[in-house]
Amino acid sequence: MRILATYSIKGGVGKTSAAVNLAYFAARSGERTLVWDLDPQGAATYCFRIKQKVKGGAKAIVRRRRELDELIKGTDYRDLDLVPADFSYRYMDLLLDSVKRPTSRLRKVLKPLGDEYDYVFLDCPPSISLVSENVIAAADALLVPLIPTTLSVRTLDQLDAVVAGVNTGGVAIAPFFSMVDRRRNLHCEIVSSLPEERPEILSTQIPYSSSVEQMSVRRAPLGDYSVRSRASEAFRSLWEEIKGRVAWPS
Amino acid sequence: MPDRVLKPDVTMASVLSVLGQLPLLESVGESNVASTLYDTLDWRLYRSGLILREDQTNGSREVTVLDRHSSDALAGTRVGEVPRFASDLPAGRLRDRLAKHTKIRAVCPMAEVRSHVHRFKAVDMNDKTVAYVHVESTEVPTDSGVRRLGWRIRVEPLRGYDREADRLVHRLEESFGTTATSDDLATRALQVTHPDAGRVHPVSGTLLAPDTAAAEAFTEVLTQLLEAVVWNEKGVRSDIDTESLHDFRVAIRRTRSVLAAAKDVLAPEPLAMLRPEFRWLAQQTSDLRDLDVYLLGFEELRSELPPPADVGILPLRGFLRSARDDAFAQLVAVLDQGRYRSLVNRYRYFLSHARSTVGQPQASQPILAVASERIWASYRSLLRHGRLVDDDAPIEALHDLRKRAKKLRYLIDAFRALFPDDEIAELIAALKQLQDNLGELQDCEVQTARLEGFAELMTTGSRTSPATLSAMEVLIGHIRRREAGARAEFAEHFARFDRPRNRKRYRGLFRANLAGAE
Ligand SMILES: Nc1ncnc2c1ncn2[C@@H]1O[C@H](COP(=O)(O)OP(=O)(O)OP(=O)(O)O)[C@@H](O)[C@H]1O
Ligand SMILES: [Mg+2]
Numbered sequence: 001m002r003i004l005a006t007y008s009i010k011g012g013v014g015k016t017s018a019a020v021n022l023a024y025f026a027a028r029s030g031e032r033t034l035v036w037d038l039d040p041q042g043a044a045t046y047c048f049r050i051k052q053k054v055k056g057g058a059k060a061i062v063r064r065r066r067e068l069d070e071l072i073k074g075t076d077y078r079d080l081d082l083v084p085a086d087f088s089y090r091y092m093d094l095l096l097d098s099v100k101r102p103t104s105r106l107r108k109v110l111k112p113l114g115d116e117y118d119y120v121f122l123d124c125p126p127s128i129s130l131v132s133e134n135v136i137a138a139a140d141a142l143l144v145p146l147i148p149t150t151l152s153v154r155t156l157d158q159l160d161a162v163v164a165g166v167n168t169g170g171v172a173i174a175p176f177f178s179m180v181d182r183r184r185n186l187h188c189e190i191v192s193s194l195p196e197e198r199p200e201i202l203s204t205q206i207p208y209s210s211s212v213e214q215m216s217v218r219r220a221p222l223g224d225y226s227v228r229s230r231a232s233e234a235f236r237s238l239w240e241e242i243k244g245r246v247a248w249p250s
Numbered sequence: 251m252p253d254r255v256l257k258p259d260v261t262m263a264s265v266l267s268v269l270g271q272l273p274l275l276e277s278v279g280e281s282n283v284a285s286t287l288y289d290t291l292d293w294r295l296y297r298s299g300l301i302l303r304e305d306q307t308n309g310s311r312e313v314t315v316l317d318r319h320s321s322d323a324l325a326g327t328r329v330g331e332v333p334r335f336a337s338d339l340p341a342g343r344l345r346d347r348l349a350k351h352t353k354i355r356a357v358c359p360m361a362e363v364r365s366h367v368h369r370f371k372a373v374d375m376n377d378k379t380v381a382y383v384h385v386e387s388t389e390v391p392t393d394s395g396v397r398r399l400g401w402r403i404r405v406e407p408l409r410g411y412d413r414e415a416d417r418l419v420h421r422l423e424e425s426f427g428t429t430a431t432s433d434d435l436a437t438r439a440l441q442v443t444h445p446d447a448g449r450v451h452p453v454s455g456t457l458l459a460p461d462t463a464a465a466e467a468f469t470e471v472l473t474q475l476l477e478a479v480v481w482n483e484k485g486v487r488s489d490i491d492t493e494s495l496h497d498f499r500v501a502i503r504r505t506r507s508v509l510a511a512a513k514d515v516l517a518p519e520p521l522a523m524l525r526p527e528f529r530w531l532a533q534q535t536s537d538l539r540d541l542d543v544y545l546l547g548f549e550e551l552r553s554e555l556p557p558p559a560d561v562g563i564l565p566l567r568g569f570l571r572s573a574r575d576d577a578f579a580q581l582v583a584v585l586d587q588g589r590y591r592s593l594v595n596r597y598r599y600f601l602s603h604a605r606s607t608v609g610q611p612q613a614s615q616p617i618l619a620v621a622s623e624r625i626w627a628s629y630r631s632l633l634r635h636g637r638l639v640d641d642d643a644p645i646e647a648l649h650d651l652r653k654r655a656k657k658l659r660y661l662i663d664a665f666r667a668l669f670p671d672d673e674i675a676e677l678i679a680a681l682k683q684l685q686d687n688l689g690e691l692q693d694c695e696v697q698t699a700r701l702e703g704f705a706e707l708m709t710t711g712s713r714t715s716p717a718t719l720s721a722m723e724v725l726i727g728h729i730r731r732r733e734a735g736a737r738a739e740f741a742e743h744f745a746r747f748d749r750p751r752n753r754k755r756y757r758g759l760f761r762a763n764l765a766g767a768e
Contacts, residue, residue: 071410
């Protein structure tokens with residue numbers, strides 16, 4: 001089981017869109033896939049038409065009164081399941097703070113599912129918190145959407161600093177460009193120059209596309225209603241590229 | 251929640267039209283699906299209430315262990331190929347489950363189940379799927395044409411939607427005036443292809459009343475052993491599982507032991523005819539079994555070798571494989587031969603009349619007394635000979651002892667149901683330790699002899715490299731050392747077997763039952 005987290009310190013950069021679509025293509029290629037929507041907003045949960053509700057809430061999970069296994073919902077897609085978001089995830093930080101070894105809790109909670117899934121996607125709220133520390137400690141890789149701006153570099157530097165502060169088993173950082181608008185010169189410039197400085201940036205880019213915005217209306221992954229769109233194709237190749245990175249620490 | 255099944259008392263067409271009109275239920279098309287049910291040749295899964303199912307959909311293959319009475323899935327995984335042995339599977343629940351029941355047995359296809367399916371999805375208010383409803387009509391191909399297994403409605407809940415699925419099942423129960431149950435489709439399918447599904451021929455223990463007349467009891471035991479021979483013959487021929495040959499040989503050997511013990515119980519002329527024939531049959535199987543054992547243990551043997559011998563030895567495996575193919579072809583030819591067929595026929599005819607044998611001195615004595623006497627005598631002779639073996643005894647003396655120990659073991663196995671089970675179990679455990687030691691000696695002896703033989707054969711074929719031959723010499727050296735170790739341990743094993751507590755147990759169990767015992 002590999003754990004991949006879509007993560008960024010910044011909000012609205014495409015984390016949820018990436019988690020949903022990458023998970024969809026992972027499952028389509030035959031990998032047993034689980035999405036855990038950790039954001040109390042529940043955008044990923046909504047996208048799969050699943051109700052936001054977790055029996056016993058965040059407390060039951062953090063205190064391990066309920067195994068994650070009992071909370072899993074099947075999506076409408078083969079090999080793709082989801083652990084829904086819950087309003088109580090807002091208090092996850094406080095709850096985590098009250099247990100022993102708070103940063104490795106998520107990893108522990110996920111561990112029993114090791115036989116059952118090939119990939120787990122964690123969709124995180126934008127923040128620096130105990131939750132994000134947990135995510136960084138649990139994940140094999142952080143998938144970091146980058147909107148190409150002059151601040152992109154700084155975002156990556158900040159992220160490095162955050163990761164350096166967490167005791168991880170060796171997490172890979174895999175940034176990729178998100179919402180790339182080819183009509184804007186600045187985007188084109190950054191997309192072509194930044195990878196020289198930051199070779200860890202994945203080569204697949206997700207274009208800006210209205211079809212992605214439609215996800216919250218259609219309540220489905222792109223592949224369900226718009227397989228042939230450029231954005232859908234981009235997520236599919238991004239998945240292939242991510243999967244191909246076998247050198248990731250496990 | 252497991253799948254639920256409804257079998258309404260109306261036509262399938264009317265069910266389809268009702269389902270088509272129910273709110274929150276949408277048709278998602280029709281398709282043909284096929285799955286295959288697997289078990290070991292001796293039905294280990296079936297007898298434990300389970301079965302292994304393979305499903306192929308969209309190019310991926312899944313294997314699942316089911317409760318065969320309810321069709322509930324207990325563990326499953328996606329695979330590239332259907333495993334032959336539990337150990338072929340990746341670590342996990344499925345492997346553990348399978349290994350627990352199949353042990354070292356291979357699984358093979360037992361039945362194919364084909365269904366034509368109309369599929370519906372049940373959704374909630376958000377248009378989220380909560381369950382699938384399958385209306386499926388099923389058939390099973392057999393040698394004598396296709397057998398229909400009827401049709402049914404199956405509700406398959408999506409994970410995490412048990413409550414919604416429950417509600418749906420209630421709705422369907424009301425609509426069709428019937429109650430949902432679990433489904434034993436797998437069991438029914440297997441019973442169509444194998445009317446004797448789950449039946450195995452006991453290799454040990456036949457239930458007998460202690461006062462049964464000896465002739466009848468011997469005939470009963472021998473008849474069951476004959477069935478085991480014939481049944482395992484099928485497995486030997488199919489060549490899926492090397493354990494079939496092992497069981498075939500065990501059944502033959504037990505038959506020989508019991509035939510030998512049948513003196514004074516069954517008519518002497520047929521016994522005199524049958525015994526050498528079974529010895530001949532046993533001999534026909536030895537080559538193949540030896541080669542099987544070699545190949546099964548090859549990797550372990552190889553791992554004992556230091557480099558470069560561990561690589562140098564590899565050509566031996568190719569040689570063994572082709573020798574094994576030859577031996578298999580030879581054995582099949584023997585099984586097709588008139589001599590074997592007529593042995594089985596004549597033996598069967600003999601047994602069909604042997605139950606009521608009269609005129610033999612012990613034919614009508616109670617089986618408890620006769621079996622006890624035979625076991626006691628066999629035990630006494632094993633002790634007598636064993637006590638004569640010292641450190642200087644020739645290896646032949648140990649081989650002789652091994653045969654006597656086996657004879658004793660087979661007799662105890664054949665009649666064990668006459669005696670208290672826990673005591674017999676302990677007694678067998680003690681005997682088995684001695685047998686293991688003697689068996690190890692014999693194995694080493696046979697292996698070195700065979701290796702030397704192979705080396706000779708391989709040198710006449712010019713392509714064998716000196717590296718391979720020297721690796722074989724290293725191997726022979728290893729086996730010799732193992733043999734010496736086993737030889738050195740013999741005295742200790744025998745002393746254990748001969749200790750007072752064990753002697754007392756034999757006396758208590760067997761001598762006490764002898765006719766005219768004090
Ligand atoms: N490639 C894209 N093209 C156009 N719009 C996009 C694209 N990716 C995301 N969006 C839109 O941007 C908004 C934010 O996207 P998304 O929810 O995926 O980001 P996020 O990082 O998960 O946000 P949050 O931090 O709020 O969780 C959404 O309205 C989404 O539809
Ligand atoms: Mg989000």
